[in-house]
Each structure stands twice: as C-alpha cells, then as structure tokens.
Amino acid sequence: MSINQATYTVVEGGSITAPKGFTSAGLHCGLKKTTRNDLGVILCEVPATAAAVYTTNVFQAAPLKVTRESLADGTLQAVIVNSGNANACTGEQGEADAYEMRAAAAKALGVNEQNVAVASTGVIGELLKMDCVRSGIAGLPEKLDGGAAGAEEFSQAILTTDLVKKECCVEVLVGGEKVTIAGAAKGSGMIHPNMATMLGFMTTDALIDGEDLQSLLRTATNTTFNMITVDGDTSTNDMLVTMASGLAGNEKLTRLHADWDAFAAAFTHVCQHLAKAIARDGEGATKLIEVQISGAVHDEAAGAIAKTVVGSSLVKSAIFGADANWGRIIAAVGRAGVPVSPEKVDISLGEIEVLRQSRPVAFDEEQALHYLQKTDTVVITVVLSDGEGKATAWGCDLTYDYVRINAAYRT
Amino acid sequence: MSINQATYTVVEGGSITAPKGFTSAGLHCGLKKTTRNDLGVILCEVPATAAAVYTTNVFQAAPLKVTRESLADGTLQAVIVNSGNANACTGEQGEADAYEMRAAAAKALGVNEQNVAVASTGVIGELLKMDCVRSGIAGLPEKLDGGAAGAEEFSQAILTTDLVKKECCVEVLVGGEKVTIAGAAKGSGMIHPNMATMLGFMTTDALIDGEDLQSLLRTATNTTFNMITVDGDTSTNDMLVTMASGLAGNEKLTRLHADWDAFAAAFTHVCQHLAKAIARDGEGATKLIEVQISGAVHDEAAGAIAKTVVGSSLVKSAIFGADANWGRIIAAVGRAGVPVSPEKVDISLGEIEVLRQSRPVAFDEEQALHYLQKTDTVVITVVLSDGEGKATAWGCDLTYDYVRINAAYRT
Numbered sequence: 001m002s003i004n005q006a007t008y009t010v011v012e013g014g015s016i017t018a019p020k021g022f023t024s025a026g027l028h029c030g031l032k033k034t035t036r037n038d039l040g041v042i043l044c045e046v047p048a049t050a051a052a053v054y055t056t057n058v059f060q061a062a063p064l065k066v067t068r069e070s071l072a073d074g075t076l077q078a079v080i081v082n083s084g085n086a087n088a089c090t091g092e093q094g095e096a097d098a099y100e101m102r103a104a105a106a107k108a109l110g111v112n113e114q115n116v117a118v119a120s121t122g123v124i125g126e127l128l129k130m131d132c133v134r135s136g137i138a139g140l141p142e143k144l145d146g147g148a149a150g151a152e153e154f155s156q157a158i159l160t161t162d163l164v165k166k167e168c169c170v171e172v173l174v175g176g177e178k179v180t181i182a183g184a185a186k187g188s189g190m191i192h193p194n195m196a197t198m199l200g201f202m203t204t205d206a207l208i209d210g211e212d213l214q215s216l217l218r219t220a221t222n223t224t225f226n227m228i229t230v231d232g233d234t235s236t237n238d239m240l241v242t243m244a245s246g247l248a249g250n251e252k253l254t255r256l257h258a259d260w261d262a263f264a265a266a267f268t269h270v271c272q273h274l275a276k277a278i279a280r281d282g283e284g285a286t287k288l289i290e291v292q293i294s295g296a297v298h299d300e301a302a303g304a305i306a307k308t309v310v311g312s313s314l315v316k317s318a319i320f321g322a323d324a325n326w327g328r329i330i331a332a333v334g335r336a337g338v339p340v341s342p343e344k345v346d347i348s349l350g351e352i353e354v355l356r357q358s359r360p361v362a363f364d365e366e367q368a369l370h371y372l373q374k375t376d377t378v379v380i381t382v383v384l385s386d387g388e389g390k391a392t393a394w395g396c397d398l399t400y401d402y403v404r405i406n407a408a409y410r411t
Numbered sequence: 412m413s414i415n416q417a418t419y420t421v422v423e424g425g426s427i428t429a430p431k432g433f434t435s436a437g438l439h440c441g442l443k444k445t446t447r448n449d450l451g452v453i454l455c456e457v458p459a460t461a462a463a464v465y466t467t468n469v470f471q472a473a474p475l476k477v478t479r480e481s482l483a484d485g486t487l488q489a490v491i492v493n494s495g496n497a498n499a500c501t502g503e504q505g506e507a508d509a510y511e512m513r514a515a516a517a518k519a520l521g522v523n524e525q526n527v528a529v530a531s532t533g534v535i536g537e538l539l540k541m542d543c544v545r546s547g548i549a550g551l552p553e554k555l556d557g558g559a560a561g562a563e564e565f566s567q568a569i570l571t572t573d574l575v576k577k578e579c580c581v582e583v584l585v586g587g588e589k590v591t592i593a594g595a596a597k598g599s600g601m602i603h604p605n606m607a608t609m610l611g612f613m614t615t616d617a618l619i620d621g622e623d624l625q626s627l628l629r630t631a632t633n634t635t636f637n638m639i640t641v642d643g644d645t646s647t648n649d650m651l652v653t654m655a656s657g658l659a660g661n662e663k664l665t666r667l668h669a670d671w672d673a674f675a676a677a678f679t680h681v682c683q684h685l686a687k688a689i690a691r692d693g694e695g696a697t698k699l700i701e702v703q704i705s706g707a708v709h710d711e712a713a714g715a716i717a718k719t720v721v722g723s724s725l726v727k728s729a730i731f732g733a734d735a736n737w738g739r740i741i742a743a744v745g746r747a748g749v750p751v752s753p754e755k756v757d758i759s760l761g762e763i764e765v766l767r768q769s770r771p772v773a774f775d776e777e778q779a780l781h782y783l784q785k786t787d788t789v790v791i792t793v794v795l796s797d798g799e800g801k802a803t804a805w806g807c808d809l810t811y812d813y814v815r816i817n818a819a820y821r822t
Contacts, residue, residue, distance in 0.1 A: 058745035059753045059769075089741060091770045124738025125771040313724070314817055321818025327535025330500060334469035342470045358470075359502045360536040400811050406725055407732025 007172060008266035011180070014169020015151030019180040019205035021045045021245030024150040025143035026157030029136025031084030031122070031129060038084045039136040040157030041105065042201055043077065043144060047115055048243035049207075050076035051214035053221050055238035061088035062098040063118040064239060070102065070117050074210040076243050077115035079201060080105035080137065083160050083186070085128050086237045087120040097128045104137045117241050119199050121186065122160055151184070158186040158199055166277035172266035174259045175251040179206040181266050185240075185274040187281075198225065200240035200274055206263065207246035208253040215255070216264055217242055224271035227303065227393040228279040229311040279394040280377075284401030288377040288394060289319055296389030301338035306393035308336035309380060316398035322372035324365065326354040333382060344385040350375065418583060419677035422591070425580020426562030430591040430616035432456045432656030435561040436554035437568030440547025442495030442533070442540060449495045450547040451568030452516065453612055454488065454555060458526055459654035460618075461487035462625035464632050466649035472499035473509040474529040475650060481513065481528050485621040487654050488526035490612060491516035491548065494571050494597070496539050497648045498531040508539045515548045528652050530610050532597065533571055562595070569597040569610055577688035583677035585670045586662040590617040592677050596685040598649075609636065611651035611685055617674065618657035619664040626666070627675055628653055635682035638714065638804040639690040640722040690805040691788075695812030699788040699805060700730055707800030712749035717804035719747035720791060727809035733783035735776065737765040744793060755796040761786065 017024055026040035052071055054064055070076060080101055087094050098118050106113035120128075144150060155165035169182040187198035202217075221240060253263055280288040291310045296302035309315055312332040318325040326347050333340060347355035350371045352363050372378060378397075428435055437451035463482055465475055481487060491512055498505050509529050517524035531539075555561060566576035580593040598609035613628075632651060664674055691699040702721045707713035720726055723743040729736040737758050744751060758766035761782045763774050783789060789808075 056746070057742060058751045059741055086738075089738065089766070089769055089771065124742065125766075313813075317814055317817030320814065323818065327497075327500065330470055331468060331535065335467070340469045355500070355536075358500055360500065398814055398817075400814050402724075403728055403731065403809055403811050403814060406728030406809075407734065 007262035008269065009171045010269070011169040011171055013148065014180070014182055015148055015167050016042060016154065016182045016184050016201060016203045017146050017148070017151045018169050018182050019203045019245060020247040021048070021205055022203045023144040023146040024154040025140050025145060026153030026155070027136060027139055027143060030132035031082055036159070037153060037157035038082055039133070039140065040081045040154040041109070041140050041144070042079045042154060042203065042243070043109055044243055044245050046245055046247070047075045047077045048245050049210045049213055050074060050241065050243045051210065051217045052117070052239055052241045053217055059089065061086050061120060061237040062090060062094040063087055063120045064237070065095065066098045066102050067117040067119065067239060067241070070114055073114070075115055076117050076241070077111040078105060078109050079117040079119060079241055081119040081158050081199065082128070082133065083158055084122040085120060085126055086122045086124045087128050088124040088237055090125065090127055093127055097130055100130065101133055101137070104134055108137050108141050119237070119239055119241070121158065121199050121237050155184045158184065160186065162186050162281055164281055166274050166281065168270045168273035170266045170269055172262050174206060174248070174253055174257070174263055177248055177250040179248045179250050179263065180204060181206070181270050183270045183274050185278060187278045198238045198240070198278060200225065202240070202242035202270060203245070204242070205245045205248035206253055207248065207250050208244045212253065212255045213242065213244060216267055220264070220268040220271040224268065224275040227307065227391065228275045229307060229393070229395045276394050279396055282396035283405045284399040284403070285396030286399055287319060287375070287397045289316070289380065289396060290377055291380045291382070291393045293382050293384070294390040295384035295386060297339055297387040298389040299391055300389070302389040302391035303393070304338050305333055305336040305340070305382065306391045308332050309382065310393040310395035313398055316395065319372065319378050320397035320399050322369055324349055324354060324363070324368035324372060329380060329382070330355065330358070339386060340384055341386055346383040348381040350379055418673035419680065420582045421680070422580040422582055424559065425591070425593055426559055426578050427453060427565065427593045427595050427612060427614045428557050428559070428562045429580050429593045430614045430656060431658035432459070432616055433614045434555040434557040435565040436551050436556060437564030437566070438547060438550055438554060441543035442493055447570070448564060448568035449493055450544065450551065451492045451565040452520070452551050452555070453490045453565060453614065453654070454520055455654055455656050457656060457658070458486045458488045459656050460621045460624055461485060461652065461654045462621065462628045463528070463650055463652045464628055470500065472497050472531060472648045473501060473505040474498055474531045475648070476506065477509040477513050478528040478530065478650060478652070481525055484525070486526055487528050487652070488522040489516060489520050490528040490530060490652055490654070492530040492569050492610065493539070493544065494569055495533040496531060496537055497533045497535050498539050499535040499648055501536065501538055504538055508541055511541065512544055512548070515545055519548050519552050530648070530650055530652070532569065532610050532648050566595045569595065571597065573597050574692055577685050577692065579681045579684035581677045581680055583673050585617060585659070585664055585668070585674055588659055588661040590659045590661050590674065591615060592617070592681050594681045594685050596689060598689045609649045609651070609689060611636065613651070613653035613681060614656070615653070616656045616659035617664055618659065618661050619655045623664065623666045624653065624655055627678055631675070631679040631682040635679065635686040638718065638802065639686045640718060640804070640806045687805050690807055693807035694816045695810040695814070696807030697810055698730060698786070698808045700727070700791065700807060701788055702791045702793070702804045704793050704795070705801040706795035706797060708750055708798040709800040710802055711800070713800040713802035714804070715749050716744055716747040716751070716793065717802045719743050720793065721804040721806035724809055727806065730783065730789050731808035731810050733780055735760055735765060735774070735779035735783060740791060740793070741766065741769070750797060751795055752797050757794040759792040761790050
C-alpha cells in the first residue's frame, strides 16, 4: 500500500471522536497504582461496521476471546478497555471477568452485549480487581464526550509504560463527501511485528462494506503495525479494532469505488502514524529508527531484512551511542534468512553513504556523528541488487532506560 | 547427544596444548589499541585430521574463504588467529591479506600453506594492518610452547570484549588408551545460534576418521554452540575448528568403534562447556540463564522455544532485575512459531514453580527474589504437554553494561 498524501488531509489535533457518531471517556478506577486513567470506552451512537486483527501469540488473553465473539457478525457499538492488568493467563476466572466486563459496559451504555469489544493491557497472570472495574464502568457514561476532552481521557486510559499518547486524524473525500478517519494506540514495550503489546482503536464515519474494511485493515496492518519492533517480543493481548459509523453520508465504499484508493491511503496513513509513534515511544527510546530496504528479491524478503536490521540489539545500541557502525547493519542484513548478493550492498545513514557495493566508503565521521546525535529519526537505507522488493520498518534505539524499565516492571 | 559424564574425566586446568602434538603461542602485534595479545597460533607437530563449522551469515569474512580452502582435504597443521580486526567487508584487499596471513604463518612455522587455517575477529570493514600482522607472525615461532603458558597466551590473543578466557579439557579412554580433548573459545557479543561472533578451537590427540570427526563436530555444535544467544546477532566471522593429531596411540576411532559414544560424549562436553562459558561471559552479563524445554512436539520445536525464551529482551531484563516475571516467559513461549497447547504449560524458576497448567501458582516472592539475586545460573524450566521433544538453550541477562559496551564499541 503506497500512501499518496495528495488525496487526503491530516487534521492536526484530531482524535477518535472527530468522525461522526463517536464519543469516548476515560477515568481512574484503581487498576493502576498511580492515579492515571486505567479504564476507557469508545461508544458509537449506532451499531458500527467493525473489523479487527489480533496477536499471533499462541497464548491469547481472555478479552481477545470475548472480542472475537462480539465481532463475529462484523458489528460493534462500543469498546471497553482497561490498562494496568492484561487479564492474560488468568484461566476460567479471567474469562468470566472479561465476559462480565462486556456485560457491565453494555448495560451501562445501553447497547447490545454482543456489540461490545473488550481489550486489556498490563501485567500478565493476575486477576482483574473486578470491584474497581465494576464501579469504574458505572462511572463512564456520565463522562462520555464527543469532543477533544473525551478522546484525551480515553487516550490516557490505555497507556502503560508509554510516555506520550498516540493519536492521528485524517480527512478524505469519498464521492464528494468528507469522510474522517482517526485512531488512538498504546504500546511501548513487548513490541514486535504481528501485533505486539499494542492496542489500537480506529474510528471512521465512512459507510463501508464490512469485508472490505477487514481486508483493508489487514493490508494496512502488514505494512505499518507489523513493521515495527521495540524489543522483539510479541504480547498476548494485542489487538487493533476499527469501527465505521457510516454517518458521513458518503456513497457506500467498496474496493470497486472510484475513491477506494484515496480512502485506503488515508486509512493506511493513520495506521502508519500510530505505528511510528509507538516505535518512537519505545521503552527508553531516544530516537526513531527507520530502515528502508530496496532491491530485495521480493517484498517479503525486504520486510524480513528491514525487521532484522531494526530489531538488532547491536544496531540499536550503536544508534543510541551515535556510532556509525555499519558493520552491524550488514551483519544483520546477512542473517535475515533471505537471499542477498553479498558483494552488492549499498548502505547509507541519512544522506551519508557508508557502504557501496559492500565496500566501506570513506565518510566524514564528524558529519555522521552530528547526524546520529542531532536527528530525531535515524534513517538507514539499504539498497540490494537482487530484485524489486522493498519494505520499510521502524524501531528505536536500545538504551540504559530500556533495561531500567524492564528490570523492575512489576515492582 | 546426551552427555554421560561417567565415561570421561574433566581435567581441571587443562588446555589446548594438553593433547599430544600441540603447541601454541600468542603475542601483541598492534591490532588492538591496548597491549593485550591480538595474534595467536596453534601448531600440530604432524598434519592433523581436521573439521570445521562456519557462520550461516550471508556475508562471510575473507578468512573463512581461506580456511575452507585449506580444509578442503580434511587436513590442517596450524591455525593462525588475530583479534581486533575481523577482516570482513574488506573486498579483494581483505582476501589478499587473509591469503598473505596464511602464507606468512606457513613460512614462519615451516608447514604446508594448504594446511593453515586463518581466523579473525574484531571490527568489521577496516583493512588489517598487515605490517603488524607480518612482524607478529615472524615473532610467533620462538614463543611456541606445549604447556599451559602457550595455551594461556593463545587464549588471551583471541579475546575481544570477553572478560575471561574460555577453556576446557577432558580425558576419555578409547580401546584402553587415554585420549585427550581440549578447546578454547572467544565470544561475548553478537552471539546467536548458528555460529555467532565466536571463534572456537578444539584439539585432540585421538586418531579418528575425518568424516566422522566432521559429523561429530556438526552434531555436537547443534546442541551446544548453536543453542546459545547473547543478543540475537550472528556474525560474519564465526568458526569452530578442530584438529586431531592422532598421536594418542588409540585404535582408529570411527562411529562403529565400541568407545565412539564415550568419545562423542567427551567431545560434546568440551563444546557445551565452551558454549556456556561464552553465554555466561555475554557482554554486560551478570548471570547465565539456562532454559530447559520438555514435552514439545519434537526436539526442533523445543529448540525453537528454548532459544526464543533465552533470547527475549524482556525475559533477560527481568532476570537482571531479579523479577520473577513469568508472564514474559510464557509470552516468549507463545511466539516461538511452533505448536504449543496453551492451557497446559508448567514453568519453574529454579525449584520454584510459578505456573502450572498455564495458571499462576502462589509462590513465595521473597524466595524467588532470593533465588534470582543469589544464584549464578538462573534455570528456567518449561514443561509442555505436546510430545517428547526437549532442548536446552543458554544465554545471559540484559544489563546496563550491555548497552554501554555496544553504544561505543568502535570508539
């Protein structure tokens, strides 16, 4: 999916309540030890066409089972989310708790239980404090808000070790009607391709075919959320849920619609923005790393190489140290498990060429140091000579703070 | 390969010169900025039956090409090794330098050029300072020593970021004759299954069939060196070379010999000892982590799970922090890419059971903290219920020092 930005407009400050029909809320119910929000909801005023993608981990948390069940008919009207506790590896009680969470939210919001998705994130293996959850859910309806305030409270409620909230909003014309797409996401550790400790929620007011929405979500995810890695770990709880209210007044979107490509590009933009925001906010990160691979035998090979490079602890440490150590980059390229012609590799750091045809280029170390120290986003470009395959992956540097954060997460 | 220790004896303080026929030496020739040894040699008084395994990285350093060529006939008489510079990504000049290193060593030692292996480790992409290498090689013969001193100098010469030298020596009876097997290895960063930034050298005085030696080396490597990971990175330079002088006076060993299993167990012991020593000395490590998997669908699946758990940055950080965070262990088990029955997983940390049938066990947090803080080797045991497959992998914790070491390796 290439993103042709000319076809849509980014709305600065836009949020998940910008698309018509959505309100949201968040509050602190007691699952987190701090006073930060830990319970949130997104509500659509009508049953929305919905789609989702889930973690590929063999172990899947209880909320995922419940959400899959709710989504079986392709419709959702609300998503209830908590942070502070993942409700994973919690057995039958955990499953019962996830069902109760769904029922309580449905009752409080006055919607059909089968139209409520449940998402949880946080510590694994501890039962949810259901008294907190119950009283929290009861308090949500009065806080529902269709403006920026409601979105803000919700965004805060889904964060764990995240330092910043991640939001994005775009507008695109469909048959002459303005359609809005927005998203919010969380995740900063246990982030790896194929849905990591990541929760993502997208809203749109587009009227859209359900199967085409699911298909678009999957396609967009593959080149965005599935191309980020913070630490190579994939969580038990990841999901990305999207709801389309259909209230924009547009002609119904299908993949055959003249404006499908524009909508898909706008949708993918939101996914990419959120994915990059997660990578940039990786635990302990000081920099976003973007790895662009081209000339691979095919796109899948390029993707494998991009993810191997951006996931290499040695590359990540070198970037943290502003060390133009391309030896680690080429070593990572070479172990990605895909064919590469070893004698024909070009590597650049930003605009600075460091390797040409697999031979070191004499470059200005001062210039490289300056680039690596001053830039907010380190771009590593690798050009192979094996075909037309290309891919981009995103990650972050490996820092003392990553170790500090993860050496004592539970304490 | 199971190791039946009853059939062989570990020789404390034994080294690569213990087997009959071997001498070694090491010195500082100027490739390292410090005054530590950076050039070493092992010499056999007769042409030795030899075998080797190499990195799987697509990019292979020049010395590997030269060593493969020397080993084509299954015979070696000497190995010349330098640290401080990997002679990788150095193009035609690098290849010429590796050939010159081989020729110079052959001349200095008075052996056939085709019987000399070359190994290098260190920074990638810089040409070897050949004046240092030439004068260094010229100085090696007078330092050759068949005792502990020669082995000590050699062991020091192959280290880079290693903190300690890694050696092992065992004795085993073959047809009533004492046969000695010894090894030395280096490696502490860029360590991952399939030959990492690892150089290993094994010597034995056994008389042994060349093909069977190569086969044994490969088998033993798969359950030892290929089951360790420090940071998931695989280098361009790894090799493990073994030379058998045949001077022990034993009946020739083949896989049909009555004492083959005893010899193989002794040989594998040396491999495992060196592999674990490398994992324990992982860059910045404070602890060895041993992950034992059983009950997997087959051994390969068990191996994949073991390596995924021991390679997880989150697991490694938690161990550094003495945090009994089994959620990260089960998350790693679940993303290993092999079938696992999610409801039937038992996990223990040392003797402390923390998960039974995928449900948390109430354990004494103080006891767990004490175990994780005080033990030198953290043993993570995962029992699945899917079959008979088992495997063990080794790694180390992820610490501030790993980041510090790798943020400024070149500087």
